[in-house]
Amino acid sequence: MVSNADPGKTYQLIDNEFLSPKLLKRLQRTTYSVASLNMFLVIDGDLRQMGLDSGNVWYAAHSNLNEVYRQLLEDDPLATDEFPGMFISSPSLKDPTSYDGRYHSLETVTFIPYSRFSAFEKSITGQRPEAYNQLKKQLAEKVLRTLEGRIPGIRDAIVKWELGTPLTNSYYVEGTLGNCYGTEKVLGQMGPFAFQAKTQVGGLYLCGSSTLSHGVMGATNSGINTAAQILGVRRPLDLLTNDPSQELRVYPAEHPESWPEWVVKKAAVKSRRVREGGSVRK
């Protein structure tokens, strides 16, 4: 059995009597990576004209990035008007087949400590208390102000927004304390000190961002690494055989002249649907 859930969640599924005192102590000591506030927006406007392209924007208010992280994670988020750091990205600028010719999708991510939301962790999504909604509203306003500072005029083009909190991360992917990148990447929890694929529970293996490495590539590689251990393959990359029936092509979003016919057609069908009456409700 392979668990892709983080170690905190995985070992919650096993009675403590089956886990060694050493492992239980380690689980108690384990710290988790940052949690985040994620805003998802629908924009009725030309994001390219507003200065965005298919790349990601990593905004930092100043060049001392350690200080940016410190401010995000330690300062009271309600005490200032703008966040000192923010990730901004538009999926519909990256993938023309997801653009309907009118409405762009946009997302922002900024870090926030889980502790800001822990008072509400026992409540159920959809039935959170009013205080949670109020906090979300205040933080959403701060996200919007930060975004407006980077992309002037964007507010007038917003058709809809939704804000995800660390509790949203916990609810949808069961990440311990709403973490984004598995266990905290500090020296004592990385490389040989990270949770390994093979566990002390017979037949149970781990993969994912708390093991080999985090992020999309890290988590993907951890899956290959775990599969290799289970299959007894010495070099994990030997599992990646060339299969000519599988093709992955990457086309540059900024160069429509290089897109194949099917991409152009798919994008055109989507645009036509909106022109013929599709809309997004506020």
Ligand SMILES: Cc1cc2nc3c(=O)[nH]c(=O)nc-3n(C[C@H](O)[C@H](O)[C@H](O)COP(=O)(O)OP(=O)(O)OC[C@H]3O[C@@H](n4cnc5c(N)ncnc54)[C@H](O)[C@@H]3O)c2cc1C
């Ligand atoms: C907002 C945000 C933006 C990010 N942006 C980037 C980026 O641009 N580039 C990048 O490289 N990385 C990014 N990351 C990090 C990246 O998404 C993670 O490192 C990666 O997805 C971790 O993969 P994983 O498989 O370890 O965990 P997850 O993708 O979290 O998967 C864990 C899975 O376990 C399941 N699970 C949990 N408990 C149970 C259970 N009891 N039973 C069954 N299933 C269970 C969950 O449902 C989930 O599907 C971002 C993360 C966040 C939150």
